[in-house]
Amino acid sequence: MSKRIPRVVIVGGGFGGLHAARALAHAPVEVTLIDRHNYHLFQPLLYQVATATLSPANIARPIRQVLRRQANADVLLAEVEAVDTEARAVVLDSGERVDYDFLVLAAGAVDQYFGHSQWEAIAPGLKTIDDATEIRRRFLLAFEAAEQEDDPEIRRALLTFVVVGGGPTGVEMAGAFAEIAHHTLTHEFRRVNPSAARVLLIEGGPRLLSTYAEVLSERAKRQLEELGVQIWLDSRVTGIEVGAVRVGEERIGAYNVVWAAGVAASPLGRALGSAVDRMGRVQVEPDLSVPGHPEIFVVGDLAAIAGPEAGGPPLPGVAQVAIQSGRAAGRNIVRTLRGQPRERFRYHDKGSMATIGRARAIAQIGRVQLSGFIAWLTWLFVHIFFLIGYRNRLAVMREWAWSYLTWQRGARLITGEVRPANVLRRLGLAGAGATAERGAEEPERKEATAR
Amino acid sequence: MSKRIPRVVIVGGGFGGLHAARALAHAPVEVTLIDRHNYHLFQPLLYQVATATLSPANIARPIRQVLRRQANADVLLAEVEAVDTEARAVVLDSGERVDYDFLVLAAGAVDQYFGHSQWEAIAPGLKTIDDATEIRRRFLLAFEAAEQEDDPEIRRALLTFVVVGGGPTGVEMAGAFAEIAHHTLTHEFRRVNPSAARVLLIEGGPRLLSTYAEVLSERAKRQLEELGVQIWLDSRVTGIEVGAVRVGEERIGAYNVVWAAGVAASPLGRALGSAVDRMGRVQVEPDLSVPGHPEIFVVGDLAAIAGPEAGGPPLPGVAQVAIQSGRAAGRNIVRTLRGQPRERFRYHDKGSMATIGRARAIAQIGRVQLSGFIAWLTWLFVHIFFLIGYRNRLAVMREWAWSYLTWQRGARLITGEVRPANVLRRLGLAGAGATAERGAEEPERKEATAR
Numbered sequence: 001m002s003k004r005i006p007r008v009v010i011v012g013g014g015f016g017g018l019h020a021a022r023a024l025a026h027a028p029v030e031v032t033l034i035d036r037h038n039y040h041l042f043q044p045l046l047y048q049v050a051t052a053t054l055s056p057a058n059i060a061r062p063i064r065q066v067l068r069r070q071a072n073a074d075v076l077l078a079e080v081e082a083v084d085t086e087a088r089a090v091v092l093d094s095g096e097r098v099d100y101d102f103l104v105l106a107a108g109a110v111d112q113y114f115g116h117s118q119w120e121a122i123a124p125g126l127k128t129i130d131d132a133t134e135i136r137r138r139f140l141l142a143f144e145a146a147e148q149e150d151d152p153e154i155r156r157a158l159l160t161f162v163v164v165g166g167g168p169t170g171v172e173m174a175g176a177f178a179e180i181a182h183h184t185l186t187h188e189f190r191r192v193n194p195s196a197a198r199v200l201l202i203e204g205g206p207r208l209l210s211t212y213a214e215v216l217s218e219r220a221k222r223q224l225e226e227l228g229v230q231i232w233l234d235s236r237v238t239g240i241e242v243g244a245v246r247v248g249e250e251r252i253g254a255y256n257v258v259w260a261a262g263v264a265a266s267p268l269g270r271a272l273g274s275a276v277d278r279m280g281r282v283q284v285e286p287d288l289s290v291p292g293h294p295e296i297f298v299v300g301d302l303a304a305i306a307g308p309e310a311g312g313p314p315l316p317g318v319a320q321v322a323i324q325s326g327r328a329a330g331r332n333i334v335r336t337l338r339g340q341p342r343e344r345f346r347y348h349d350k351g352s353m354a355t356i357g358r359a360r361a362i363a364q365i366g367r368v369q370l371s372g373f374i375a376w377l378t379w380l381f382v383h384i385f386f387l388i389g390y391r392n393r394l395a396v397m398r399e400w401a402w403s404y405l406t407w408q409r410g411a412r413l414i415t416g417e418v419r420p421a422n423v424l425r426r427l428g429l430a431g432a433g434a435t436a437e438r439g440a441e442e443p444e445r446k447e448a449t450a451r
Numbered sequence: 452m453s454k455r456i457p458r459v460v461i462v463g464g465g466f467g468g469l470h471a472a473r474a475l476a477h478a479p480v481e482v483t484l485i486d487r488h489n490y491h492l493f494q495p496l497l498y499q500v501a502t503a504t505l506s507p508a509n510i511a512r513p514i515r516q517v518l519r520r521q522a523n524a525d526v527l528l529a530e531v532e533a534v535d536t537e538a539r540a541v542v543l544d545s546g547e548r549v550d551y552d553f554l555v556l557a558a559g560a561v562d563q564y565f566g567h568s569q570w571e572a573i574a575p576g577l578k579t580i581d582d583a584t585e586i587r588r589r590f591l592l593a594f595e596a597a598e599q600e601d602d603p604e605i606r607r608a609l610l611t612f613v614v615v616g617g618g619p620t621g622v623e624m625a626g627a628f629a630e631i632a633h634h635t636l637t638h639e640f641r642r643v644n645p646s647a648a649r650v651l652l653i654e655g656g657p658r659l660l661s662t663y664a665e666v667l668s669e670r671a672k673r674q675l676e677e678l679g680v681q682i683w684l685d686s687r688v689t690g691i692e693v694g695a696v697r698v699g700e701e702r703i704g705a706y707n708v709v710w711a712a713g714v715a716a717s718p719l720g721r722a723l724g725s726a727v728d729r730m731g732r733v734q735v736e737p738d739l740s741v742p743g744h745p746e747i748f749v750v751g752d753l754a755a756i757a758g759p760e761a762g763g764p765p766l767p768g769v770a771q772v773a774i775q776s777g778r779a780a781g782r783n784i785v786r787t788l789r790g791q792p793r794e795r796f797r798y799h800d801k802g803s804m805a806t807i808g809r810a811r812a813i814a815q816i817g818r819v820q821l822s823g824f825i826a827w828l829t830w831l832f833v834h835i836f837f838l839i840g841y842r843n844r845l846a847v848m849r850e851w852a853w854s855y856l857t858w859q860r861g862a863r864l865i866t867g868e869v870r871p872a873n874v875l876r877r878l879g880l881a882g883a884g885a886t887a888e889r890g891a892e893e894p895e896r897k898e899a900t901a902r
Contacts, residue, residue, distance in 0.1 A: 078599070
């Protein structure tokens, strides 16, 4: 290492990247954190934006603001396209290069459609704030469209909401959808009855929440059913088209489909040229570095970090793994600079939990299994506690208290392009191919004729 | 009138339309309120969304929710394209028709570019939530772009913010921009100094806030100057292009231009076929009905309602005029149904006010003129009081208290398409014509490579 100050480049401002940066706060390095968004997102609560409880600003905070007091950290709004491991530089999509002495890759995961990328436009996943507001928009528009629709079959399909994937995100989305339809929207429509809406949760495996204990899967299922969610287990989605989902041979009319069935690591993992697993995650050494490249660390959802059982599955893509591995990578950089040996990463499982609607949840903390109201309280306090920023904690508590007491949702806004030539068309649902053609069909009109 | 229940169609869910609907709550009519958005927007606070203090959900509420307890009211999400006054029906953009016995037109105003509609894409106005989040996006992106820009001239243009129009919206925007640049963003950037940003307010007339007393115009000017805003009076914008504004012969390098220079009535006013004034506002009778059409009322910004001075200007396009005229139209419908004579509309001026930055304002209430902190307190209480919905009042108070105490802004999110190939390009600013071509240049990519 030369005498100039070493530069650490961190790619990604999620849990992993941000905690890596913080672990380097007092180190004699220059940190550059690169993200394509200007905000850190508290992803565990993103489904609450999609389901109209929270506003985007409640669960996101500018990365610059989080790091403003860390004098050695710099933030760059840019997208990383490649890593030149020979020259030790990341390549931005503008073509610019940023040199590094150490690199921490924390680029996270993307939705995975298992070779059916055409499903993405019809069945969005839930990864970014824009995904969340888009899901919220489609969900709320469906009721408006149903209110105006005369054809009973289309009306029924408009009020059918399908969530694909029974992991935590799918369970949380399905529970919240059922609750809005059956409680929040009642009495607001004159022709349709929102409580007649059907929420269907489709899971390929034999049980929901497969990473949890079996008893909790069963409890989650029962709690969802009490909310009116229909659950199909051992069911594979074989097709998604505008207005319908195919499950095996069966065709279900549904204009709203949310994808929560799988994620893959960011393509940046493969771009590294090192060994990746089936999900594209980079296989890392016990110190979280990449084999043959002690100067490159991979953390969070992008890394395949060996789990506690030899030969067992790698650690799951949850916030705690990202936080702890990000921090560990930062610390190992500090140790290297000090000439100390690196530490093996050890994950401390603090438990995992998922909410089911308004006051229910399941939680698994070590050997303790909780469900129902007590699990929900635990979930609530843990999430408030880990939310970054005092202001957001207050805001989220207030929104939750409000929606708990009143059954109302604070953020039921349909934003984005709303040009009501025909509400169905607004959903991108006027017929096959409508989504792709919409831009061309409807030139931008900005005048409000009915405000 | 036949024996069936008369149907009142209200076009627009702003202040005018909503108050007309409420005035009909106990009348023996069926009310259908049509709006192209699902929410009622508290427009006086929209600039606070554009300047990152409030979230959209803080100042908007679903119209259905507002009217949920009004059993005779129905809400239709649609855009009205025309009025068939012969057949007594409004025509939706889907081609569908909605018959009425009484019609209340409350479709409001749109931005007016005085024949330069090509300026709209470069210099957006502030009418909808999407306008506000777009202005916020461009404003925040400009600092990110400047941080990465090497050319000092472009950097200077990126940090130059021009507000065109010195009415209340222009004054409020300019004050808030100056405050964010000079206080909120300090210490967050490493290369650029946000407090070097230049905020320029351009007004065509000889003074700001021309509808207020002269002494208040002068105080507003002084308060803005204290915040660091440069004010050019008697200055006409002669050209707006990507990266520059022309004022007379002078060219000012600026990538961020906000249009607050003028509004015109919704085109629906002209579509009525009745007499309109220069701004497209429908000239109404003293009872707010359209000459020759006692069954059609026009209220709010869309109406040219005679002011207190004979031959003087019509009432201004402010919230109070919309609220009071909407209510009066509703009451006149009730009186007509009861066989009572209609009432002449009389406007009660409750005063007007504008904020200037964080703790300053000007207010004119009858003959009382206030400025500075006391005016700001008045502004604050009036706005909290008139904000619809208890939940929003609490939320807005909290956000204001927070940003007052910390200088921080709660909603500094850059949302919408962010594909950082080049930050300049993201602003739609890579060169002339970039805005129009962007869609074609950058196909949609959804994978996050840096989260």
